[in-house]
Amino acid sequence: MRSVLITSFILGTVLSQPAPCPHGWVNRGSSCYAFITDAPDGWTEAEFHCNLMHSRLVEIETVVEDEFLRLHLMDSKATGSFWIGLTDTLVEGEMVWMSTQKIAQYTNWWPGEPNNLYTEDCATLKSGYSFHWNDESCSNKNKFICEKESHGNENVIG
Ligand SMILES: [Ca+2]
Ligand SMILES: [Ca+2]
DSSP states (O other), X not given: OHHHHHHHHHHHHHHHSOOSSOTTOEEETTEEEEEEXXXXXXXXXXXXXXXXXXXXXXXXXXXXXXXXXXXXXXXXXXXXXXXXXXXXXXXXXOOEETTTOOBOSSOXXXXXXXXXXXXXXXXXXXXXXXXXXXXXXXXXXXXXXEEEEOTTOTTOOO
């Protein structure tokens, strides 16, 4: 009887914890990610779309985060390109993360990229490149990945 009560108490405590991420978002560490595939849009519009969901285009600071996203895209058999929050619109050749305007330290460009081939100032994870990074024309209509802090980590940028 006592063990049943204790089990109920523990279960009740676990169940009452809010989920780390909203429905439809994927959790990793202190971040939640949404893979938006049903509304391809330009880079600026994609960033705005993320902002409406209290998030931003994903910013990839570590190899672990990069691998997580790439594996998720592979596992879900994703196709096309996905915008990330990286751009060299202001200074050609200086790829900065949107939220900090800091030059990306960790990068994972496909060999030969970024090549600015057609005035390409916005970065994607591209399926044809096994979701390594590419620069593309910002007006391309692409899928995108939004990121926000998970519940309980609202003040942590992960
Ligand atoms: Ca460029
Ligand atoms: Ca390119």
